Amino acid sequence: MLRRTLMATAAATAMLGGMAVADGHEPVKVGFVYVGPIGDGGWTYEHHQGLLAVEEEFGDAVETVFVESVPEGPDAERVMTQMALEGADLIFTTSFGYMDPTINVAAQFPDVRFEHATGYKTADNVSNYSARFYEGRAVQGHIAGQITETNTIGYIASFPIPEVIRGINAAYLHAKEVNPDIEFKIIWAYTWFDPAKEAEAAATLIDQGADVILQHTDSTAPQAAAAAANEGGANIYTFGQASDMIEFAPLPRVSSIIDNWAPYYIERTQAVIDGTWETSSRWDGMDTGMVEIGEITDAVPADVKASAEAMIAAITAGEYHPFTGPINKQDGSVWLAEGEVAADFGDDGIAGMNFYVEGLTAEVPQ
Amino acid sequence: MDLSSIDPILLLASLMVAATPIVLAAIGELVVERAGVLNLGVEGMMIVGSVLGFVAAIETGSPWTGFFVAAFGGAALAAVFGFLTQFLLSNQVATGLALTLFGLGLAALLGQGYLGVKAPAFPDWHIPLLGDIPVIGPIVFQHDPIVYLGLAVVAGVWWFLTKTRAGLILRAVGENHEAAHALGYPVRRVRMLAIMFGGACAGLGGAYLSLVRVPTYAEGLTAGAGWIALAIVVFASWKPGRLLLGAYLFGGVTVLQLNLQAAGVAIPVEYLSMSPYIATIIVLVIMSTGGAPGSLGKTFHASR
Numbered sequence: 001m002l003r004r005t006l007m008a009t010a011a012a013t014a015m016l017g018g019m020a021v022a023d024g025h026e027p028v029k030v031g032f033v034y035v036g037p038i039g040d041g042g043w044t045y046e047h048h049q050g051l052l053a054v055e056e057e058f059g060d061a062v063e064t065v066f067v068e069s070v071p072e073g074p075d076a077e078r079v080m081t082q083m084a085l086e087g088a089d090l091i092f093t094t095s096f097g098y099m100d101p102t103i104n105v106a107a108q109f110p111d112v113r114f115e116h117a118t119g120y121k122t123a124d125n126v127s128n129y130s131a132r133f134y135e136g137r138a139v140q141g142h143i144a145g146q147i148t149e150t151n152t153i154g155y156i157a158s159f160p161i162p163e164v165i166r167g168i169n170a171a172y173l174h175a176k177e178v179n180p181d182i183e184f185k186i187i188w189a190y191t192w193f194d195p196a197k198e199a200e201a202a203a204t205l206i207d208q209g210a211d212v213i214l215q216h217t218d219s220t221a222p223q224a225a226a227a228a229a230n231e232g233g234a235n236i237y238t239f240g241q242a243s244d245m246i247e248f249a250p251l252p253r254v255s256s257i258i259d260n261w262a263p264y265y266i267e268r269t270q271a272v273i274d275g276t277w278e279t280s281s282r283w284d285g286m287d288t289g290m291v292e293i294g295e296i297t298d299a300v301p302a303d304v305k306a307s308a309e310a311m312i313a314a315i316t317a318g319e320y321h322p323f324t325g326p327i328n329k330q331d332g333s334v335w336l337a338e339g340e341v342a343a344d345f346g347d348d349g350i351a352g353m354n355f356y357v358e359g360l361t362a363e364v365p366q
Numbered sequence: 367m368d369l370s371s372i373d374p375i376l377l378l379a380s381l382m383v384a385a386t387p388i389v390l391a392a393i394g395e396l397v398v399e400r401a402g403v404l405n406l407g408v409e410g411m412m413i414v415g416s417v418l419g420f421v422a423a424i425e426t427g428s429p430w431t432g433f434f435v436a437a438f439g440g441a442a443l444a445a446v447f448g449f450l451t452q453f454l455l456s457n458q459v460a461t462g463l464a465l466t467l468f469g470l471g472l473a474a475l476l477g478q479g480y481l482g483v484k485a486p487a488f489p490d491w492h493i494p495l496l497g498d499i500p501v502i503g504p505i506v507f508q509h510d511p512i513v514y515l516g517l518a519v520v521a522g523v524w525w526f527l528t529k530t531r532a533g534l535i536l537r538a539v540g541e542n543h544e545a546a547h548a549l550g551y552p553v554r555r556v557r558m559l560a561i562m563f564g565g566a567c568a569g570l571g572g573a574y575l576s577l578v579r580v581p582t583y584a585e586g587l588t589a590g591a592g593w594i595a596l597a598i599v600v601f602a603s604w605k606p607g608r609l610l611l612g613a614y615l616f617g618g619v620t621v622l623q624l625n626l627q628a629a630g631v632a633i634p635v636e637y638l639s640m641s642p643y644i645a646t647i648i649v650l651v652i653m654s655t656g657g658a659p660g661s662l663g664k665t666f667h668a669s670r
Contacts, residue, residue, distance in 0.1 A: 036585075036586070037474065037584070037585030037586055038585075039474065039477060039478070039481045039584065039585040040481075040584055040585065041481050041482040041584060045481075069585075069586060154628070185371075185628045185629075185630070186627070186628070187624055187627045187628050188627060190636075193584075193586065193589075194589045195575075195580050195582070195584045195586075195587050195589065196387075196575055196579060196580055196587065196588070196589055196591065197589065197620075199579060199580040199581070200380075200384060200579075200620065200621065200624055201624050203380060204380070204621065204624040204625050204628050205628055207373060207376045207377075207380065207625075208371045208372065208373075208625070208628045208629065209371065210628075219584045220481075220482045220582055220584065221580045221582060221584060223484075223582075224484050224485070224580055224581050224582035225580065225581070227484050228484075228487070228581050231487045231489075232489075232490075245482065247482045247483060247484070248482075248484065361630055362630045365634070
């Protein structure tokens with residue numbers, strides 16, 4: 001349980017400097033709660049890039065603090081309370097499991113604004129925000145279905161929550177579209193970050209015949225495991241998750257989903273500075289750049305790359321929605337009729353998606 | 367469900383790999399505890415070993431250098447623990463926990479700049495003749511050298527503890543340090559050596575994670591492996607043979623639950639994940655108080 005708060009000497013010096021000129025404004029204090037270490041190379045790394053962008057943008061006008069590797073659960077509540085007590089004006093809590101702790105702590109600190117990532121609850125001083133990762137998953141599935149030789153795609157999933165299930169469905173639908181024989185093998189790691197377990201999961205999937213590994217966990221370990229397998233003569237492809245993971249290009253990493261939080265963090269910090277902050281639910285995708293697709297390497301055949309880029313362009317322009325009917329649920333019942341586009345919210349909305357689509361053979365863990 | 371997609375040979379082979387870091391860390395801790403010292407800093411020494419080994423391997427391009435540096439670093443960190451507990455007589459439990467926290471922080475610091483880098487290749491040994499035996503060959507004789515090093519260390523420790531005079535002295539120190547002292551044995555020196563051996567083994571185990579099993583460095587890489595090693599020492603009732611069994615049981619369950627999931631078996635993974643810990647608790651209950659070295663965790667001073 002590694003826990004550090006950043007109070008860099010530089011920041012302290014900057015504060016002293018600010019006092020000296022006495023411009024009368026206290027810096028706005030922005031806190032970040034991370035589920036993994038900032039060096040995970042994936043999810044938390046990108047959130048931390050967002051923090052750095054906020055510092056870069058506002059300079060002395062903001063002060064940032066972060067706590068990394070905070071377990072989801074009661075510990076998170078303690079960390080958030082501490083941040084609020086230390087005078088944070090705006091706190092970003094960056095994992096699904098922080099949702100209820102965020103709501104609880106927010107109720108005790110009505111003057112502090114909270115922003116929770118990837119959840120669905122809001123309050124007077126709690127907004128939520130997420131990215132439409134499934135748009136990127138669709139592109140991954142589209143590429144994966146065409147480059148696989150074994151027709152088997154391995155998927156390292158984290159927790160059975162809507163965000164992850166949505167990703168599996170989006171990838172499966174678009175792999176199936178280009179390759180009817182495709183099969184998905186799914187391993188639930190029940191962790192966001194455990195490099196040893198993630199590497200083990202990747203190795204297991206490779207042992208069982210998968211030659212494309214998709215991951216919804218935060219470390220680069222599956223990439224390294226695939227690279228090691230390739231050194232042993234295999235031909236495994238992977239996709240970077242949450243961050244570009246370009247270190248593993250051109251093989252095994254052939255592309256990636258990049259979460260770009262910086263513009264949102266800057267916008268919301270600005271809103272607090274201006275006093276215009278209001279509760280909102282933001283769910284952005286490729287159109288605003290919150291979801292980016294990392295460079296598709298030359299390991300992917302040119303025609304596949306071209307069609308993937310066409311799909312990216314169509315999604316970015318809003319011409320194509322990855323969940324467009326006809327799509328049946330796993331039990332065979334109709335989810336979306338021909339041409340119907342999935343709603344975000346509501347009973348069958350993708351925000352609360354808890355079912356697999358038709359064709360996936362595994363069951364969603366309960 | 368498609369159990370045929372699980373290849374039992376690959377499953378058993380990956381079991382040996384999965385168990386190796388725990389085997390190494392646990393056998394080191396076993397020696398430490400047999401000398402009467404409880405070092406709860408295994409996790410910290412492992413992660414420091416993993417980062418030092420990784421950095422050294424990247425800088426020199428040689429995984430062997432990495433393992434050597436990791437063992438040295440683990441021993442150095444353990445020596446700090448030894449100095450504090452044996453010479454300054456600090457509380458072993460508190461010092462061990464502090465060592466873990468210190469190790470995690472130190473590793474995070476040292477690892478800056480080495481994130482997301484792939485470790486240099488460390489090829490498996492395909493042992494001639496033995497490696498060609500059907501079934502047994504791929505399971506046992508086609509691994510990387512550290513897997514065999516782990517087994518050799520376990521065998522060596524067993525031999526040392528049961529067959530040598532030095533091993534007998536080490537056990538005497540662990541069972542009753544005052545009696546051992548009265549007989550003229552250098553309690554502190556024996557314990558310092560045991561502690562450093564334990565640190566070197568933990569460092570090797572950590573480096574195995576970052577150089578072979580994962581093979582990359584990330585913060586928090588060990589993710590509790592050091593604690594599992596501590597549990598396995600107790601599970602093994604401080605006997606090297608049982609320790610191997612415990613580590614393979616644990617490694618086996620880890621690998622098996624992933625394989626079952628990938629094969630689409632709808633068994634709740636929580637049960638499998640729990641099983642090694644439940645086994646440890648049951649063993650603890652059955653053994654009751656017997657088995658633990660008599661002076662385990664007690665502070666020794668020659669004047670008392």
